[in-house]
Amino acid sequence: MGLEVNPLCRLCESDIETKSHLFFCCPYSIEVWQHILQLCRIARSVSGWDVEFRWEVASLMGKSLIIFILKLAWSSYIYFIWEERNSRQFLTLLGGRILFLKIFNILCRFDLNINI
Secondary structure, eight states: OOOOOOOBOTTTSSSBOOHHIIIIISHHHHHHHHHHHHHTTOOOOOOOHHHHHHHHHHHOOSOOHHHHHHHHHHHHHHHHHHHHHHIIIIIOOOOOHHHHHHHHHHHTOSOOOOOO
8 A cells, every 4th residue: 555646747748857857858848948948038949957057057147137047047947847837736837937938028127138
């Protein structure tokens, strides 16, 4: 006897939930992360967890305001996806993506000229 847990991703319900899938392979997560990258004027495709994490570590070094904002965007994204997943898992709530993107749009109204 034990707790039965659905192995499917709570965001897309179409693939096994792994760290890489949840954050960077799930269609829901890809849409959110791609939108954040576009807002930050970063043109790159979304890859799996290992590639994205290596990019983040290699690219976001330093203490400039732009680097700080990009680190904040990364952290906010990871937090949001995990929070959305948990909301769907434990509270059966749907849809925070639009609200998150609207808030992120408001926070990023300034022009970022980033060369990463």
